[in-house]
Amino acid sequence: MSGIHVTTKINGDVVEYVCDADETLLDVLRNRLGLTGAKEGCSTGDCGACSVTLDGRLTCSCLVLGAEADGAEIGTIEGMAKGEELHPLQRKFLQHAALQCGICTPGILVAAKALLEHNPKPTETEVRFGLAGNLCRCTGYDKIVRAVLDTAEEMHRSARGA
Amino acid sequence: MRYERPSTMKQASALLAKEKGKAFVLAGGTDLLVRLRTGFIEPDLIVDIKRIVATREIQSTAAGFRIGAAVTGAELGEHAKLQKAWPGVVEAANLIGSKQVQGRCTMTGNLCNASPAADSVPALVAAGAKAVIVGPKAKRTIPVEQVPVAPGRTSLRKGEIVESILLPKRPARSGDAYLRFIPRTEMDIAVVGVAVSVTLDAKGVCTDARVSLGAVAPTVLLVPEAAKALIGTKMDKAALDGLAKACSAACQPIDDKRGTREFRIKVAGVLARRAAQIARRRAGGK
């Protein structure tokens, strides 16, 4: 099998790689690029642990071929904090203890960020349905939902204040 | 396995037509990649159609809407005009999978997987949608219900690809709705799905109706008897009872890990009644 040459942008940086036709973007991120923040929980799109954005749209990287990323822009958990400054969601997740084991956390943060970008002031129900594609087995989701709602509130307040 | 990304429909069709091994079309990939990963399929060729401009567009035409084969669920949901004309179709497409899946999945893929439980297909069937199929030699347009012929099997011939789905123009006072039953609130495959599309006259009498059922037979069903129960009525309780009865009667379900036969038969009627009421309300019925 001959490799496919792909040029893409990940978290704003141009990245080139060669992958096989049947490799998923998740495989590429984890095994070729060392970006192991996206986790493989199921490889069938049911758990959301591998969530990334592809051209701004939330998706499971296990449901994308590595070859498809050519010319695209990808966002992963590794690009969420800006230098030393955590994204407000990352900060709030820590404050609310919205993680126990933490395996689902990267996927949930990526999904929550996408959610707030589309809907900056979601209701609890909207948060719950917005995150329905991300399984968490430790927390019962309570503190996750609170952390997302609190982040929205804070971002809203600081946007108004600014 | 080879991966090809043609830029025209003609090229795509030619690639599929000349492939000697197993070839698959990749649009959203939300089903294809799962089957690939789990070893269910072992393709020799995958043809990614997302670079073909026509597959990415929603066109509003004099005849209605033309929805490209690679338009995602999320894009459907963001198209205000489509949403207004065919809320049931859009809600059905938006029920497929999670937000993550919505960013990739397509109605055409949902149709071509030929799963009896596909969420968007009953809504498309009720809407009277047609599939535009491009082949190596000719283009043809068929009603969507003629695409799947059995679980996992379609009527597409070698080299043929569904290029787009056509939704007709909506008469005044029309509405559609899709409801499905799942054990959780999200992330499940439909145990039963019901789509109802109706048109009312100025007095609120139903003049036209189409009713379609999912997950209760080997393919999605169009149920003319159910439509008959509504046409000519004000969709009152008696009409809805008739509708529910006709829907339950049309079911030929199986017992499986997702539900029992009895459950599907009963719930098909329950959901039909509820979906019809939503469709009627959307059509402006009081």
Added chain:
Amino acid sequence: MPLDSRPDTKRSFAVVGTRPLRPDGIDKVTGRAKFGADAVAPGMLVGRILRSPHAHARIKKIDTSKAEKLAGVKAIVTRADFPDHTDGDAALYDVLYNIMAREKALYEGHAVAAVAAVDARTAREALKLIKVEYEILPHVTDVDEAMKPGAPVLHATVFTDGVEPKPKKPSNIVRRYEFGHGDVEAGFKKADIVVARTFKTEATHQGYIEPHACLANAGPDGQAELWVCTQGHFMVRDTCARLLGMDISKLRVTASEIGGGFGGKTTVFIEPVALALSRKANRPVKVVMTREEVFKASGPTASTSVDVKIGVTKDGRITAADATLRYQGGAFAGSPVEFGAMSAFACYDLENVRAIGYDVVTNRPKQAAYRAPGAPMAAFAVESVVEELAKKLGLAPIDFRIKNAAREGTHASYGPTYGPIGLLPTLEKAKQHPHFKAPLGPNQGRGMACGFWFNFGGQTCVSLNLNNDGTAALSVGTPDIGGSRASMCLMAAEELGIPYDKVRAVVADTSSLGYNDVTDGSRTTFATGMATILAARDAIKKLTARAAQIWGIPAEAVTWEKGHAKPAGANAGNFPPMSLAEIVAQAGATGGPIAGHHEYSADGAGVSFATHICDAEVDPETGFTRIVRYTVLQDAGKAVHPSYVEGQFQGGAVQGIGWALNEEYIYGKDGRLQNAGFLDYRIPVCSDLPMIDTVILEIPNPGHPYGVRGVGETSIVPPLAAIANAVSAASGVRLTSLPMSPPKILAALEAKAG
């Protein structure tokens, strides 16, 4: 425990009980935390496992010759590579048999061979080239079917233990247990009302989001390293070393960050296989399970069939309680039926009680622990009958429970007499809770249930090293599965009298500490926490001695207060308090590094109780159930980090909600699992749930210096029954079989309507 470790209930804490950020937080929210599958090694190979497609089959022949010839294949192992080193240890032999099938494959998914190859595709191709000749045997997966006389027998060596006379014919019933006291027959005679019901629960899976993963690196000199996601790396080390005939000292195991376990990562599956492959290939080998493998070949919990009979007098006193529990734990002995039997009636003060348990084997994967193993199914049965009795008596279910609740001095159904326990306080608190009085909407109903779990301590070893700048490095040997490093830092900081962020806790590898039992039994905050406190006290003893040396006064004349050494009184001398940092800064000159250690077998964990309240709404036309409101009230002894205590309560409750409503192992007639994925094994998603309210009660555990009790497991015990009771109240039908999936509820509603 020495007496001075008894909790000082009036004690006020400086940092224990606060909610600081967890030390591993940044790594976890930025994707940097390294979990099981995140490790790489130079020259690493990919390991994959070939699994039996049959539920029960004799393995006549395994031919690996074609696979060996495939380019890129570096090692293949089969049963021939796992000689029996178990030396008569039956339980260990079962583990050996489970990680690689021997004469028979005992369930679909049982490992038959494994390959290490240069990449995943080659490994996959190689598996296809391995030819296994099976003789398919009849199989059985249902617990009641497996107990019938004509059932296919899995092991010709199983003759039911615990019955007299011992059977002469082998069967699938491994062992009979019996617990209880008094005379149940006499008790039932005194009863005015007796309710007897039979219940069934399906097997569920812990459902951790991280599949099992490990990276093994073994050399021909017998030295080996293993990186693995596990609840107990010392257990992994000892088990793998024994299975593979290695010296324990030559195998160093490092615990990765762990992506959930809930009991499912308390044993080995892929680890010995990865080590054997690595040893044979003389290269590092990474093995990661797929989700399908996790469902088919890790350790789900038991499915059960339970009879419960309870008698009461007209005024609401229970006169007798009797249960027979049948649990299948997969293809090997060891279902948690004894804990089901022991815990079934543990919430009640009973004169006459009996619980009989049968441990049964079937053609399913070998069960592993799952959060309070065995208890939720028993509580489902008992608490359903208790609710039904209360209704029959015309008593509020909560009052009926209060009337019969176990309390200090109660002769527990499993034997001993209870000390101070927290059941009544949770019931009384529940009764006052606003949830209890809140109005219900149409088609809604309220249910409640109580639950019990034992908790335990276990072997523990920690080291606390003080650094020259006055900070502390704490090494523990229990993997941190839900924030325990934060709790350990809190307790070390509390004792030493330094700020929380001056302590750093790490989970040390197996070469750095003495043996530590697995993170299980809700033991870590209790046992590792107590060891941390005692290690800190050990360090303080040394700190005060150094201060005494510096001051030139006797060591006994120095005390420790708020992070400082102080002369014990005016007679001891007049010296200003000396801080921890000041003492360690002079450590080199006063005798070298200062460290505290503690190693022990922790006991006195203290049993734990909870009461849950649930509101459910049932769609009468479809049987769809929505949990509308949920409240957990549980005794934590002392909540060290309340946020993570709440998290344990919420997580356990939601796992219980899944178990009650939708989760189940579905087998086909062919004995194959039909829903080995998250699509059809339906764990609760975010939109299924309401907020989970929590009430933490703090009834100090006399066995811990701060009064801490384990909290992790009890929260999964009441939900099954609480939801069944709520569904019954909402819909008018009582379900005696889990999960209460919509088709079952609808069928029951239709049957009732006639």
Added chain:
Amino acid sequence: MAKVVVWGSLKPHTGGIAELEIDAATVRELLDRLGETYPGLKPQLARGVSVAIDGIIFRDGWQEKLSKDSEVFLLPRMIGG
């Protein structure tokens, strides 16, 4: 003499008696004596037991002292998730 109570299904190995009088000052001695006096208990002792002394459960406590009036129960070895 400590009084120790075994669980029901062990009674066949102790001559049908649940409450046994054993001369032992520690858990270790108790377990040794039990095995010597009632060899039928040995497989269970080998599989592992916990011991409840005055209501507190010890999973690994050979050194624990038993007094004359201790209430001692033999229990299966505790496990957890």
